[in-house]
Amino acid sequence: MTLQLLNNRYHVIRTLGSGGFSETFLAEDTQMPSSRLCVIKQLKPANNNPELYQLVQERFAREAAILEKLGEANSQIPKLYAYLSEGGQFYLVQEWIEGDTLTQLVQKQGKLSESTVKEILISILPVLDYVHGQQIVHRDIKPDNIIIRSSDRVPVLIDFGAVREAMGTTLSSQGNYTSSIVIGTPGFMPSEQAAGRPLYSSDLYSLGLTAIYLLTGKIPQDLTSDPQTGEVIWQQYAPQISDSFAAVLNKAVMSHPKERYYTADEMLAALQGSPRSSQKTISYQQQQQKFSPSPSPSPSPQKSNKGLISSLIIGGFVGVVVVVAFALFSDEFFPPNVPDSPDNPTPSQPQNPSPVAKPSSQTALINYYEAINNQQYREAWDLRTPESQNDAEQHPEGYKSFTDWWTQVRRVDILDLDVVGESGDFATVDSELRYLLNSGKTINQSLRFNFIWDNQREEWLLDDVERL
Known part of the structure; x- marks a missing residue:
């Protein structure tokens, strides 16, 4: 138009x-x-x-x-x-804000110094603290959305995501109004935001990666992950950065929200080297309560969730289709000469009943493969049980074997998703999948995913997968 x-x-x-x-x-x-x-x-x-x-x-x-x-x-x-x-x-x-975005600044000047990046962060974090104080998450912080204003050289935060999300309003198969759009930029947004549950710390994660871009000239997709921890490796591209500043950024971009700064004020205090009052600290669970969308009525265990999956795929997840590629990973999950799991396997480490209200296990499955789709392999790895991670048949070289496989997968579509049952600390989800390898080969498969509830982390972990 x-x-x-x-x-x-x-x-x-x-x-x-x-x-x-x-x-x-x-x-x-x-x-x-x-x-x-x-x-x-x-x-x-x-x-x-x-x-x-x-x-x-x-x-x-x-x-x-x-x-x-x-x-x-x-x-x-x-x-x-x-x-x-x-x-x-x-x-x-x-x-209209006259000035250069941070992307344009790096393109013109090259990598920025530690003192310059610190100055930008110290100026923008109080803005985020104010925004979060209004119970708003920006959801699209990246170098393109911060402008250094020409008149006073102060950073300005632009392009809030909430209005764009309103454009994705749709009607679910259960008759509930929801949004088919998840706001954010792949690479700069963390996995919980990609799953539609942004937190205060999601903005801090994005801001941390923005700072790393300013220091290194590298966007997140150009960075690698530590094979042992799965966290972002970036300091070799900015060896002059002080250990204290690197520690602040590393904490901001931790894959799990519980390990990040909870508030912008807390991150600002770390940058300035002064502790903040604990009265202002907001827990991870409180963040979830504030920013998790109001839950829609849960479908019965046997009810198909085609409406949900269609919404996710049509909505695009910011251009990234939710992926699952389990069937192609047969060497990981079904080693040669090892019989398939029985129809009702007993998970290896039962947990005591949790007092915490559990999210749906179907959401755990979506989150797991959404992280993989965003090339956030560590986040996906951490959503597996320790027993699954330490299975030498599935992962002979641990996390390295896991990433060696998933880097060969281009995309996997969830065609259908059924919660077969959720009882206590165990859950089973059946799914119809279509996945595409980098080679161009496409394969369809039906799989059953077994989950165990982790009381300490308050989330479902993937424990076992079997063919249907």
């Missing part, structure tokens, strides 16, 4: 960028004496269902009101000038 004049007021000068559900323009306000420049973000609903239009419109208005509040209260967030709908599309009109 070519946009020239919006609302008989905003004259488009040029296109700034475009994505799956949005397009951004630079425009001038013809009704202001200064003809001030502004940014127009055109948002396109993911679903053309007329019945959903009013709901999308309501959510859009609500999220726009939040943007207005943020921009008015903090000078490092662009102001919202207007929001409107026209021709079935939704538009935000925001303040």
Whole structure:
């Protein structure tokens, strides 16, 4: 669509960028004496269902009101000038920030010094602390979304994800309204965010990887993982960085949220070398309660979840399809001359009943392979039981064998997903899968996944897989 004049007021000068559900323009306000420049973000609903239009419109208005509040209260967030709908599309009109994004800065100047990156972090972390204090997660922090403003050289945080998520409003097979879009950028977003459960620390993870990019010139996809721990390896690309600064960044980008900083204030304190009051610390469980989407009514154990899977695949998970490639990994799970598991295997390490309300085991399966799809192999490895990890038949070289396999898989689609049963600390999920190797070969397979509940970590761990 070519946009020239919006609302008989905003004259488009040029296109700034475009994505799956949005397009951004630079425009001038013809009704202001200064003809001030502004940014127009055109948002396109993911679903053309007329019945959903009013709901999308309501959510859009609500999220726009939040943007207005943020921009008015903090000078490092662009102001919202207007929001409107026209021709079935939704538009935000925001303040134009003159300056370079962090990506452009690195392209022009090369890798940044430790002192410069620290200065950027120390300036942007209070902004995040304010945003999180409003119970909002940005969800798309990356070098492209932080601009160094030309007028004062202060970093400005742009492109909040909540409004874009509203465009993905859809109706599930159970009749519940939900969003088919998960906001974020592969590589910069952690696995819990990719699964639709962003936390405060998800933004800190993204900010940590942004800082690593500034120091190394390497995007996350260009970095490797430690074969023993699975954590990001980056310091060889910035050997001059002090141990104390590296420790702050390493904690921010830990794969498991419990091991990261819980708040922006805590990370800021670590950077500045001063402890913060524990009264402001927010636990991982509290973060989950704040930012986990309201649960939809759970389907019965025997009910197929085709609606859910269709939503995930159609929604795109930010262009990354949820993947499963178990069947091709036959050497890992089904070694030669080893008989298949019985129909009802007994998990190797039963746990005592957990007092914590358990999420669905189907979510655990989606999270596991979403991490693999994002090449976050350590996160996936950590979602397996220790017994599975230490099985010499499956993983003769431990984590290395695991990654050696998964780097050969391009994509796996979940075609169907059934929770066969969840009882106490055990769960079984059946799935129909289609996976594609880098070689181009495609194979379909039906598999049964057995999970064990980990009381300490409060999550399901993959223990065993068998063919159906």
